[in-house]
Amino acid sequence: MRDFVQNFPLFSIVGCLLSSSTSSLLKGRAAKWVNTILIMLVGAMSLCVMIYCLKNGPFVYIMGHVPAPWGNEVRGGVLEGGMGLFFSSIMLLSMMGGRKKILEEIEDTKQNLYYILVNLMLCSLIALVYTNDLFTAYVFVEINTISACGLIAIRQIGRTIEAAVRYMIMSLLGSGLFLVGVCMLYDLTGHLLMSNIKESVALLSASGEFREPLLITIAFITMGLAIKSALFPFHAWLPDAYGYSTISSAAILSSLVSKGYIFLLIKIIYRVIGFDIVHDSLLLNVVFGFSALGIIFGSVSAMKEDDIRRMVSYSSVAQIGYIYLGISLGTKEGMVAAVFQILAHAATKSMLFISAIGLTDASNTSRKFTDLTGSAYRNKIAGMGFAAGSLSMVGIPLFSGFISKLLFMRAAVNNYGKMMPTMIVLAISTILNAIYFMKTVVRIYSPERNLYEGREGFVKIHTKDQVFYTITVIIFIALNVALGLCSDPILDLISKGLDMFA
């Protein structure tokens, strides 16, 4: 007899699917409520799964009463539950912060479609987190791609459609490679379930058979997921997709979608291939090179931008580089740092996007830096949010970004070969981050001195006109500070979850 909590992962996935199909019949407002309640429910269920697994250890849920080598499975653990909880809370906050913009920028008849896409997105993220079957993972990767594409293209301007097409092309290249990798892995091992594949791969690697095919398989899967999560140099679609879509989409895309793929990659490294085999394959060195380049080039591109949202988007390229840097260090400390960076970046980047929209709203929706002077005085809460996010990105103590930088440094010390390059890259990137983020903060806090007198749209936005928005930004700041101050219990959870993976 299984405990009731073990049903929760499946309930979350099926609940999302059901609510997306029912939302197609509802009007925009009702769909909005269904969406909000759904995200809260999924978060609560993930929390239950996490607490349950802390007490009783991980569990495997067999679907349809077909046992292991044939049936489909869902797996729950501390890290899975925690990620589910985190993803749904960030999604809820992103939706809350961008509510007004959704109403303004999306046609009335398409309002409920937007919420359907968000439900599907949540569904695929949760499924990627919980699934124990590689082919199911592939199917949900595609659902994720399609809904992300919809989230970009639903705001009907030329830029977003072009961005959606570019995103789609890159994503399809990535998922094609991932699919080939999965098929070759099936060919080599004869299994699709993660735990079964791992046993066979361990046997193969011990006997030294099929060494090259196995290496190519790992390379295909890693590269596919890296392309999908916009690792440098596959990031060309990113600034347009994040920069011009409606703000909730930008926040969700930057903080959750790419993270879902990275989480899947971490899961595959631990639960499918085996950490030692990946480490011995030397493939991580290639990833290391790309991530180091990504950190530098992402920051340099961000510096060159004069558009606030594109700047924040380019900084994502650098941050994704950090996550891959942690993975490629090839130690457990590196992996813990990478997972923490997933959390820190998701919390910070969505806050930056949500705050940036508040600043541009107070500046006649212009996103150019020249028009943003003093905008933090016109929209106080957005200015606070942007400043807090910037401090976190630069790595000032008290905020989450500091902890992740500290963890990367600590992890790098344990890896002799990569210590120097990691330190140098981190140092350079911190300086570059400081330059472009602090430049923006100084700009938005410079007094305007009647610069915009008589120009339309440069108005003060009062707190009472944007209650929901204010609450969202305050929660975001609190979440960031919480991640920065109470990092020890969170790191403990991450490390426990990674142990449960192996």
Place this chain on the structure above:
Amino acid sequence: MFGENLLNNYAEAVSMIIFAIGFTNLLLHKNLIKKIIGLNIMDTAVYLFLALKGYIKGRTAPIISNGVIEADKYINPIPSGLVLTGIVVSVSVTALMLALTIRLYKRYHTLDLDEISFRLRKEGR
């Protein structure tokens, strides 16, 4: 002997070459329709690969006929199932890509993605 593996697995090698052709088409072609054709070539190559992997010489499709129920008379049915799933995914993705292409064509009257990007940058919005 060199090339022995290649001769034994020539069909797999062919499917990988087709995959590479589709992949490069999707990556490098400027024309959106040709990109979508590349996408379909790429996916079909994967299905060919899967079908090859499921096939066992001298056996038939796993549908019970003439009362034969021994498993060793039939080929592996799982890859066929995977191919079906894959086809569903690829059809929906193709449909979405075509829909977006139509949108872009109506706006800009061209299928050249680089040209569209160039014009967007010139508009500066």
